[in-house]
Amino acid sequence: MTTICYPVPPFTPSCIRQPTSSLRRQSHSPPPSLSLSTAHATTSTTTLLPLPPPPPPPPLDISATEPTLTCALNCSHFQSCSGCTHEFNLHRPIILDDVTNFLRRYGVSDFTFDTCKLWGWRCRAKLAVRGSSTNPLIGLYEEGTHNIVDIPQCKAHHPNINAAVELLRQGITEFNVEPYVEDEGTGDLRYVQMAVTTYNTSLPAAERYKNGKVQVTLVWNSRNENSASSEKLNSLANFLWKNGGPRSKLHLIHSVWANFQTSTNNIIFGNRWRHMLGERDFWEHVGGIDVSLAPSSFGQANTRAFDTLLRKLHKYVPYGSSVADLYAGAGVIGLSLAAARKCRSVKCVEINKESKASFEKTIDRLPATVDSNITWHNADASKDPFSWLVDSDVIVIDPPRKGLDVSLVEALHNISSIERRVISSERSNSVKEEKRPWVLRAKEASVQIGSKQSPENIPQSVPQTLIYISCGWESFKEDCKSLLSGKVWYLDKAHGFNFFPGTQSIEVLAVFKRGPQKKKAGKKKKK
């Protein structure tokens, strides 16, 4: 499936067939027969005379008056499940109007939006397990309640997630596994995380996505694997492996993991993980590199769209730059930049220590040509943020939905003071480089790879480019206004990606530059 990327036209109310709120209560339209992203012309093979070339397809005008029902979610769970809020025009989330207007106000008139894959896009899902062993419910909460909606035919899930959920359901019943009871804190199985790897080099590239394999993590309600119920856990894991593993007809399971969690709060995972069956390492291929993702590390839900975003992002990072990747997870963004843009250095900062192992595995598979000084720091990016900003040409920030911590916004505001510090330290040469906090922290809790240039020898630089990747539009708006208010940064470019079709969220890639805003070349006025 290919994706279509186009500049977003101004808001045209007529292109919205019905408001979403009323749609949520309506029954459904026929299944899609043709989608914007899969449409292709058929050709005859019996024609003897050469045919004239086909006329070029008309430009895609998404403001056209008739929305396509082919871009409808068409999911039987829509009315009850809280996962999707948006039933029609999946290719054009309603929020786009606000996005386009906002960005235009701040100087970006060439915003583009990539429609990405509209169904079967979700390669990572965390689902609650409730109900009973004879009637398990595996799904999401109903809006505003603690009732779980079973979603066996979810249209957002990669189809193999749904197939793995079905297998799990059978296993729960066969081995009398008790789903978790929230009020009492009893039961065996609390949640399941399903993560799909779509990277299987033994298959032709075109078949890899649909043949994705699922890493299943069973979140078990016990302190560890020695509890009274572990026999059931083993039986359930073996059942999944026997019926879904490589020797089964289905072959959709990649591996089975257990996570142990007894806390009564609503945090899904506990601290204890156990690999049970299948391959331990889970590989994906995005942004031009192989990346390892342990079940405990953050992974993007929409693999395809993330790959598209990374390839766009690469273009904004000059070759040989030094990059700070804040809120880095397993360092996927920073490492793909190290490979694609031959970065001088890449510094990843991430609060979750569990991501470190995945980062190290990814490093081992980087092409031999990568010659960057790469570090990964287990630290809070909002504490002493200056120390993470100094010595980088490009800052990449990819915070959680709530957006940036105030301290980081302030540091970005005051970035000029870094410049002054750098200049004065270069002049006086009196400050010992080793005293810089990030170097010290690097020694305590970090990984350093490719130390051909020690940080002390890297020429000092001050960030000129800030790339903000956001999955939370409302928080992005606030952060953006705040960043621009100091007139230290200006907004140069922005792109949107349909990371979460069916919802009101999109992923935004915004590029800020330092210094006074350059006038964009426009039409010259006639004198």
Ligand SMILES: C[S@@+](CC[C@H](N)C(=O)[O-])C[C@H]1O[C@@H](n2cnc3c(N)ncnc32)[C@H](O)[C@@H]1O
């Ligand atoms: C949206 S994810 C992005 C991860 C990574 N960039 C990727 O694309 O795989 C946000 C990440 O920020 C991390 N995080 C949250 N708060 C943080 C903080 N204060 N300092 C550093 N990392 C943080 C989370 O653990 C998570 O891995």
